[in-house]
Amino acid sequence: MKIKINRNILWTETFVNELVLAGIKYACISPGSRNTPLTLAFANNKKIKSYVLVDERSTGFFALGLAKSSNTPVAIVCTSGTATAEFYPAIIEAYQQRVPLIVCTADRPPELLDVGANQTINQNNLYKNHIRLFVDIGLPELTIRRLKHIKSTARRAVYESFIKSKGPVHLNFPFRKPFEPEFHTDEVNRNIIDYAKTNGRDKKSFAELEERKNLKNEKWFKDIANFLMTVKKGLIIAGPENYDPAFSQILVKLAKRLNYPILADGCSNIRFGNHDKDLIITNYDAFLRSDSFAKKIKPEFIVHFGRTITSKALDTFLENCNAPRYMINDYGDWFDPSNKSLAAHDCKPYSFCERMDEFLEEEKFIRKSEDWLNTYLTADKKTAKMKMRLIDGSPSFDEPCIISEIVNELPDNSQIMISNSMPVRDFDYFASNTGKKLTVFNNRGASGIDGIISTALGIKCGSNKTTVLITGDLAFYHDLNGLLAAFKYSLPLIIILINNNGGGIFEILPISNYGKIFKDYFIAPLNLEFSHFVKAYKGNYKKIKDRKIFQNTFKDSLKKKNFSVIEIPTDSRKSLMLRKKFWREVSKIMR
Numbered sequence: 001m002k003i004k005i006n007r008n009i010l011w012t013e014t015f016v017n018e019l020v021l022a023g024i025k026y027a028c029i030s031p032g033s034r035n036t037p038l039t040l041a042f043a044n045n046k047k048i049k050s051y052v053l054v055d056e057r058s059t060g061f062f063a064l065g066l067a068k069s070s071n072t073p074v075a076i077v078c079t080s081g082t083a084t085a086e087f088y089p090a091i092i093e094a095y096q097q098r099v100p101l102i103v104c105t106a107d108r109p110p111e112l113l114d115v116g117a118n119q120t121i122n123q124n125n126l127y128k129n130h131i132r133l134f135v136d137i138g139l140p141e142l143t144i145r146r147l148k149h150i151k152s153t154a155r156r157a158v159y160e161s162f163i164k165s166k167g168p169v170h171l172n173f174p175f176r177k178p179f180e181p182e183f184h185t186d187e188v189n190r191n192i193i194d195y196a197k198t199n200g201r202d203k204k205s206f207a208e209l210e211e212r213k214n215l216k217n218e219k220w221f222k223d224i225a226n227f228l229m230t231v232k233k234g235l236i237i238a239g240p241e242n243y244d245p246a247f248s249q250i251l252v253k254l255a256k257r258l259n260y261p262i263l264a265d266g267c268s269n270i271r272f273g274n275h276d277k278d279l280i281i282t283n284y285d286a287f288l289r290s291d292s293f294a295k296k297i298k299p300e301f302i303v304h305f306g307r308t309i310t311s312k313a314l315d316t317f318l319e320n321c322n323a324p325r326y327m328i329n330d331y332g333d334w335f336d337p338s339n340k341s342l343a344a345h346d347c348k349p350y351s352f353c354e355r356m357d358e359f360l361e362e363e364k365f366i367r368k369s370e371d372w373l374n375t376y377l378t379a380d381k382k383t384a385k386m387k388m389r390l391i392d393g394s395p396s397f398d399e400p401c402i403i404s405e406i407v408n409e410l411p412d413n414s415q416i417m418i419s420n421s422m423p424v425r426d427f428d429y430f431a432s433n434t435g436k437k438l439t440v441f442n443n444r445g446a447s448g449i450d451g452i453i454s455t456a457l458g459i460k461c462g463s464n465k466t467t468v469l470i471t472g473d474l475a476f477y478h479d480l481n482g483l484l485a486a487f488k489y490s491l492p493l494i495i496i497l498i499n500n501n502g503g504g505i506f507e508i509l510p511i512s513n514y515g516k517i518f519k520d521y522f523i524a525p526l527n528l529e530f531s532h533f534v535k536a537y538k539g540n541y542k543k544i545k546d547r548k549i550f551q552n553t554f555k556d557s558l559k560k561k562n563f564s565v566i567e568i569p570t571d572s573r574k575s576l577m578l579r580k581k582f583w584r585e586v587s588k589i590m591r
Contacts, residue, residue, distance in 0.1 A: 032079020060090025061451030065458025096445025239306030
């Protein structure tokens with residue numbers, strides 16, 4: 001018996017069903033014509049939660065945030081032509097940060113390429129420098145062999161993006177018209193349809209691969225263990241990363257056995273939670289700016305977990321340090337711009353700490369001397385007191401003061417998205433240890449200021465937790481289109497908009513001495529009234545200048561059912577003066 005079908009629809013439904021079986025839960029779709037078969041396949045699958053966003057750039061970043069908070073690959077879909085290029089900024093960020101995205105771009109058939117056909121560009125391996133896998137799917141063919149290929153490609157895409165080499169993968173889908181299911185293109189036997197809809201595989205999804213190697217037998221592991229047992233002046237760095245929830249506890253346990261301080265980046269999440277924080281140093285960026293003190297506390301061995309550190313002072317300190325340094329992260333990525341490390345090992349940080357602690361326990365090793373550790377702890381406490389006096393105690397509400405207020409006001413078990421430029425730096429400088437469980441997200445892969453709002457909204461969608469975005473005015477302006485998702489899906493994101501009217505980060509560079517050119521070409525003030533944009537998207541808005549008013553406004557925002565923007569006008573020069581005063585005073589007490 002022959003059955004009439006539309007080959008594009010059966011093709012894409014087969015593909016989407018395989019994605020679901022592999023564990024895909026979310027899709028983010030931008031409207032278009034050529035992607036109609038993909039859109040219908042995702043929209044009609046009840047096991048996929050689909051979000052529809054008009055702007056492809058916003059779609060990409062929204063999916064990026066959703067993948068981060070849900071810790072699952074997210075599919076993104078667009079039509080052909082320049083729409084595909086709009087995905088690229090988010091794909092770059094996903095590649096740099098190893099965030100799993102399944103990028104599905106629709107395309108024209110071969111006969112329409114290079115002949116001037118409308119909305120047609122060369123999409124072959126378009127993102128080749130920033131993806132883990134590219135497959136040109138080819139035109140749909142309703143044979144067992146080709147259906148087997150589309151199923152295999154779906155499974156492989158998930159495997160490559162989430163397990164083998166985490167990051168974005170690109171699947172390019174050419175289609176010929178017609179796209180809609182009521183327009184039949186083929187008559188096929190029942191066995192073709194049955195095969196397309198049959199699942200012959202185990203339905204288990206996304207179980208992370210265990211560490212297969214026995215670390216204790218690895219030469220590099222033994223080399224590091226030898227260093228740890230013989231070197232008293234060691235340093236542990238926890239760079240930015242969303243680590244295993246249990247990592248903080250095992251890290252501190254290992255550090256206590258070794259009597260090593262832990263320098264925890266603001267975006268490492270190590271500063272937050274109910275674990276022991278006795279050895280966690282948060283104010284290192286300030287006291288390492290004292291050259292004389294930095295020379296006294298150079299380590300003889302360094303273990304670096306996670307990604308590239310935020311602190312410029314720590315980066316300079318490490319660049320001037322010749323101690324052996326090993327990087328430990330999931331895929332053995334090289335996160336050392338100074339190129340002073342000996343090696344980068346692909347090992348889960350939790351597994352490394354757990355096995356190393358077990359190894360040292362078997363060796364009955366516990367370091368007694370505390371002099372080295374106490375030097376760091378004392379410096380951290382002195383700096384914290386100075387910070388309390390100058391920053392937290394400041395009568396004005398400048399940029400450095402905002403971070404501590406946000407951390408203080410946030411409920412336990414909240415999420416924070418930190419924008420690039422000054423917000424992420426101030427967060428690293430001024431966010432202190434707290435018992436609250438806070439999860440920090442960032443786009444520090446490529447460190448752009450595009451797509452920040454959309455990323456934060458995606459993060460909010462992946463979790464019911466209170467979510468706050470801390471951003472500057474330029475990043476806010478860059479992604480105003482992202483607010484459509486907040487309006488459309490009633491997402492109660494709280495946006496702290498720090499408005500210094502331009503590129504305030506340039507104030508710290510030598511170009512800041514160039515007067516009018518500096519103002520017009522670098523600061524480039526926007527002079528915009530953001531309240532109009534917020535109200536256009538039906539958001540809550542309030543502009544505040546006072547600390548107490550901020551506290552009350554923030555508490556009110558926690559009760560809102562739609563998004564809120566709390567704008568805080570600041571003076572970038574005054575804020576810089578306060579930071580410099582803090583660093584200067586810390587340098588004095590470190591002598």
